[in-house]
Amino acid sequence: MSLNTKIDTETIERISGVNTRKCMKCGKCSATCPAFHEMDFHPHQFVAMVEKGDIEPLMKSKSIWNCLTCFACVQRCPRDVEPAKLVEAIRQAVIRQAGENHLKAEQIPEMLDSELPQQAIVSAFRKYKK
Amino acid sequence: MKYSYYPGCTLKTKAKELSDYAVAAAKVLGVELEEIKDWQCCGGVYSTSKDEIASKLSSVRALAQARDEGHDLMTLCSACHNVIKRVNEDMRGDENFRTKANNYMAPDMEYHGEANVVHYLEMLRDVVGFDEIKKKVVNPLTGRKIGAYYGCLLLRPGKVMEFDDPENPQILEDFIRAIGATPVLFEQRNECCGGYMTLNDKELAQKRSTAVVDSAVRNEADCLITACPLCRYNLEVNSETKLPVIYFTELLAEALGIKEVK
Numbered sequence: 001m002s003l004n005t006k007i008d009t010e011t012i013e014r015i016s017g018v019n020t021r022k023c024m025k026c027g028k029c030s031a032t033c034p035a036f037h038e039m040d041f042h043p044h045q046f047v048a049m050v051e052k053g054d055i056e057p058l059m060k061s062k063s064i065w066n067c068l069t070c071f072a073c074v075q076r077c078p079r080d081v082e083p084a085k086l087v088e089a090i091r092q093a094v095i096r097q098a099g100e101n102h103l104k105a106e107q108i109p110e111m112l113d114s115e116l117p118q119q120a121i122v123s124a125f126r127k128y129k130k
Numbered sequence: 131m132k133y134s135y136y137p138g139c140t141l142k143t144k145a146k147e148l149s150d151y152a153v154a155a156a157k158v159l160g161v162e163l164e165e166i167k168d169w170q171c172c173g174g175v176y177s178t179s180k181d182e183i184a185s186k187l188s189s190v191r192a193l194a195q196a197r198d199e200g201h202d203l204m205t206l207c208s209a210c211h212n213v214i215k216r217v218n219e220d221m222r223g224d225e226n227f228r229t230k231a232n233n234y235m236a237p238d239m240e241y242h243g244e245a246n247v248v249h250y251l252e253m254l255r256d257v258v259g260f261d262e263i264k265k266k267v268v269n270p271l272t273g274r275k276i277g278a279y280y281g282c283l284l285l286r287p288g289k290v291m292e293f294d295d296p297e298n299p300q301i302l303e304d305f306i307r308a309i310g311a312t313p314v315l316f317e318q319r320n321e322c323c324g325g326y327m328t329l330n331d332k333e334l335a336q337k338r339s340t341a342v343v344d345s346a347v348r349n350e351a352d353c354l355i356t357a358c359p360l361c362r363y364n365l366e367v368n369s370e371t372k373l374p375v376i377y378f379t380e381l382l383a384e385a386l387g388i389k390e391v392k
């Protein structure tokens with residue numbers, strides 16, 4: 001089954017609770033993002049692209065998996081736009097579809113080391129798997 | 131003072147000492163932690179999506195249980211605290227979520243956010259008081275230079291967590307002073323350690339945790355303290371620069387002279 005990318009601005013804004021039109025394009029969210037260099041689209045681009053309805057590239061991006069959910073962009077946005085909520089909504093729009101889990105239980109055993117806390121596994125499943 | 135205590139999955143397994151020292155130290159300070167019956171894992175991360183309901187119900191159950199027991203709910207792990215406090219906020223302020231959650235669970239008495247969520251550190255600061263702790267210290271950790279690593283989850287988003295100033299917190303530094311040691315400030319103390327990224331992009335987790343530890347080393351800390359098992363893992367295992375990382379409750383127990391008898 002292939003990924004359905006027909007999702008509009010309104011749906012993502014409703015799920016995330018974000019109003020993209022509040023953004024003043026200052027770029028502070030991307031400047032503070034600790035995963036900036038590991039992202040193909042940056043937090044401020046999520047805001048601009050969702051506003052335009054250009055959502056398909058975001059659904060196929062590396063950024064939705066590399067966001068650390070650190071809430072730095074949420075805390076530091078001067079306009080309360082809270083870009084990480086868009087990243088989360090789009091990530092969920094992907095993993096909620098059949099066959100789109102980003103992490104499978106079978107992959108876990110080879111990643112384990114004796115120190116890894118359970119918390120890491122449950123958190124990763126929440127982010128990467130329906 | 132008595133709390134309904136929510137330990138969470140990792141404090142029962144890999145991070146047992148974080149919890150054991152906390153319970154023992156609380157006793158010395160006149161605080162009782164009674165574990166919530168049949169608690170379930172919080173899931174580790176809170177989803178900001180408004181239509182995400184089922185994954186938040188374990189938090190609602192724990193909260194309703196605390197309410198029924200007549201206490202505030204106490205957390206210790208930073209991740210549990212973030213998830214449960216934010217779900218409680220939803221139960222208070224988001225009518226759609228509250229209705230759906232109550233419909234799902236069909237409890238005897240609906241839950242509307244009545245319990246307060248209190249982190250162990252907030253209890254130390256606001257209920258016991260750092261001055262009072264200072265008086266109970268029998269083994270001050272004089273001369274130790276300690277970097278307080280806050281990370282993300284205790285502080286952000288500040289308007290929900292209301293834990294401390296999210297950009298310039300001081301609760302852990304006050305704690306360090308109360309146990310007789312010297313706090314060391316470092317730039318990366320409230321930047322992400324890499325979190326769960328260790329299972330998706332190990333290099334990114336290594337880069338983040340190394341940046342945090344390097345920042346502490348530059349400022350001459352001789353160890354780091356944290357309240358989060360995943361932060362501890364990243365800073366200890368994933369960081370290429372090495373510095374001891376200790377749970378803050380272990381130092382509290384040491385200062386109170388009960389480290390050996392937990």
Ligand code: SF4
Binds near residue numbers: 034043071073087
């Ligand atoms: S929450 Fe995600 S997008 Fe926002 S600053 Fe953190 S890593 Fe970047």
Ligand code: SF4
Binds near residue numbers: 076078
């Ligand atoms: S920080 Fe806020 S206002 Fe500035 S670009 Fe990012 S989303 Fe827009």
